[in-house]
Amino acid sequence: MAFERIFVEKSIAERPATLAVLKKINALDRFEIIEKYDDYFGRVKKPYLHKRNQLNLYLAEKKGQLVKEAPDAYGLAGAPHFYFVHAYNCIYECEYCYLQGYFNSPDIVLFTNHDEISKEIIRHIHQYPNQEIWFHAGEFSDSLALSQISGELELYHQLFKKFPHARLELRTKSANTKVLESLDPLDNMITSFSMSPQSSVKKYDHKTAALKLRLKAMEKLSMLGHPVAIHLDPIIWSPNWESDYQELVHKITETINPDNIRYVSIGVVRFPKKMFKDIKNNYPDSDLVHQPLITTTNDLVRYRKPLRFKILNTVESMLKTAGFKAPQIYKCME
Amino acid sequence: MELLTFAHRAEAQCFFDEFGLSQDKAQENIFLDDHRIVAILGEGIEASIFNTTRVMQRFPNIQKVLNFGVVGALPHPSPLNLGQLISVNTVYGESAAKDFQFKSFSSSHSTSSIDCITAAHRVLNEDYASRLAPIAPMVDRELWGIAYVCHQMKLPWESFKVVSDFAGKSTLCFEVQAHAPQFSKQLFDAYLTSKNSNPTPNKISEIKKPWDNFYVTKSQGDKLEKLHLQFIKLFDEKKWTNFLEHPLVVDISNHKNLHPKQKTQKFLDVLTTYLDPSMARLIEKTHGLKQTYKKSDIDLKFDPQGDSEQFKVSFNVISEQDLNRKISQISQLPISDIQKWYEGE
Structure with a gap:
């Protein structure tokens, strides 16, 4: 991963976690010290597509709220869901990604104060002593894409080992499972792979791992005993969407027994209106902007209800036919 | 300059x-x-x-x-x-x-x-x-x-x-x-x-557009261009040619009783529904129900976006008998069926 420039906050420059990242990217002699990352990051509007050849890296200390409550229908129902922030932004370039309008900059921020984030996770776990509680690591970044350099997985592995009733979900579109492979499987540390038909990956998920690589990575983790899950989200309509998803479900079940997949989420593509404007600016020729979408009165851009339900119900039915059981499947954001 | x-x-x-x-x-x-x-x-x-x-x-x-x-x-x-x-x-x-x-x-x-x-x-x-x-x-x-x-x-x-x-x-x-x-x-x-280093102008493809022969208002024209582009992006030009040969489209062009502006609107409707097949089914079903109730002077108004199952019922009353008859008919509206239509069935 080649970053154009690397900035390090003065207060954490000497910390072992920071130095470890710099060492892994061979940047011990080419970083620039700044006071605070947010003196620059998001302070000016940096065009999203600058991530292609002008991507900077910030190493910083996460301040403020370290653990946040997840939005409704974020994960399996019946348990509280939270997310913690270990990074901002992603090296991948998915055309539908909400991050393109979120931070006003595509630059990557890696937070290296994992000890403080861990303490905050533990504080939340103690609030639910006898109840399943979920933590997600992929709200603002891919959980695995940079895991070999960001170095936090080992720490969170140790943490969640102590609290079996707490669950950690790592969401990814990568096939980068090296760090996880070196760790003991934990029943409560689940790696979830976002999957789409290869035609869709090629069209919309730039720089991400190809479908077959994601499937292989999932298979490998599962064989090693790591729990895995799948997100079929966002499903994007195409003239061949039914056959594409039928083939995808077939490939999944050919790779791994449905009983060994913890859960599958399904969701159709949807955006806030403002974000859709960003997509149109960044990808004016994308098929995404020519989808049969409508703008609702509450400023959401999505398919009409009959199409949304048709897609969700059809894919749910495909999964059930392929051997998934109803409790394994949940519909996202509906 | x-x-x-x-x-x-x-x-x-x-x-x-x-x-x-x-x-x-x-x-x-x-x-x-x-x-x-x-x-x-x-x-x-x-x-x-x-x-x-x-x-x-x-x-x-x-x-x-x-x-x-x-x-x-x-x-x-x-x-x-x-x-x-x-x-x-x-x-x-x-x-x-x-x-x-x-x-x-x-x-x-x-x-x-x-x-x-x-x-x-x-x-x-x-x-x-x-x-x-x-x-x-x-x-x-x-x-x-x-x-x-x-x-x-x-x-x-x-x-x-x-x-x-x-x-x-x-x-x-x-x-x-x-x-x-x-x-x-x-x-x-x-x-x-x-x-x-002037950029080479994009080659403009000669794609057949049947509305060139219709009467098209400015807003209809904008919508047609947008939908046409959407069609080409989602499908391809060959499929566009097939679409133009679809009986519904041919019927619009040959229809003698339709005003030119109505032809454009019909064409727009067909194109819209073709691009979202679930909408096509919904329109077909709600349209059938509307026609049935219209015969009894009851108007049903469905969400034009096709996104909400809520619909409006309106009618005039001329006598108590007329009111009771209309209430009876409204009570027979297939609500659960309508909900299923909006769930893509």
């Missing part, structure tokens, strides 16, 4: 030498010939905003703005070399209070990935240069103001810069002035090169 902008006259010297420019009668910082306007805007963001706006007010036929000038490279290790010519990609700005302007502007035709920041003050010490350096590798004094005005006026802009020195305490104003003729020549050459 092109507007060529410079902060200082020395940067524009070669342009004056090569073109027979004459001074504008109304504004002394403007020079022009039949093809271009050259404006010397002065140094600083305020001056560039004020003077660019003045030129544009005086010459409303300006279609593109070009900016030429020298820049300082920001602190080492700088990826830039002295004398390097750069086509600016994105420009960031600094406010007078030494904070950053949130808005940035990108060039319409940049060939590089190098950005510029426009400083509010001359950068004469290392601290100042270091503070600007994380934003962009080079600094000028006017481009953000020009790009800001272009953004407001919806005009494309392009900027060519020559790296004259390293910004900071080593800034050598006298040396920059001494090299001005050489920098101006480089900028002039960049202008000529950009003039010669």
